[in-house]
Amino acid sequence: MSDVRWLSAEEQEIWRAYMTANVEFSAYVDRQLRRESGMPMAYYEILVRLSEADGRCLRMSELADASMSSRSRLSHAVAALEKNGWVVRRPADGDRRGWVCELTDTGFAALAEAAPGHVTAVREKLFDVLTPEQLLTLRDVGRAISAGLREECDAARAAGDDDADPPC
Template sequence: MTRWLDEDEQHAWRNLVAATQLLNEALDRQLQRDAGMPHTYYMILVALSEAPERSMRMSELAARAQSSQSRLSHAVARLEERGWIRRERCPADRRSFFAVLTGDGYAALAAAAPGHVEEVRRSLFDILTPEQVRHLDEICATVRNTLER
């Protein structure tokens, strides 16, 4: 038997869907306008910049970017064309590849980061109280931890 959402749950669900979609669109617009890259590319560059030796196995990068292997491969190909990433064969498994952030890729990320952070602040954190930020973090962590299992 289906447990339908009650009125409060339905309202919260629809607000969550709308808010996340609008936030993602705002971040994508800002990055396209100011840095010439979509939000997806930015998140790939961030993941690589935080990885040891700025390198990550493609399968791990896909998981970190919350992307399918094929979508990630397409994005990495575009980033390779820009000279921001290069692929290297995995020495232990010749079928696998690593994505490696290049110096130009790191520079593009460093140039894009201030505008991106400002947009995140403007669109999210500046409109919330510190208590709301704590609640948002708790809620998101709960959902994320449940879904990542």
């Protein structure tokens, strides 16, 4: 494999620092939500996306894309959210194959109760430890990485790779 562009020592350090921070931060936020609100980060993200949607509902396919979840993983999560009374699923109007997920008042209340602790955790462990310049750089880096993956992710969706885990 002479054509492999191996990482330099500095690039390896950057890669490992990024991966460590990403994994640790995600785990911290998930633990905080589970401990204080009884829901994992994935459920919180679904509730947020529904709360921001018109009529607090989205087609399941749109919700999967918005919450960066595979359709099968989303289906399992929505089933658990339904058991809590936080969402309801119903057939989409005029489309026998499509389904819509709607945030209930109980779900909205659970989200509203979870939000202050979640925002505090994000503020303390992300925004308060970085300078304003670093935050702008972090935003730009995130956008650049996403843009670099967009073509591949669009192709995976077009090929019907809806259950890729983690999803594009």
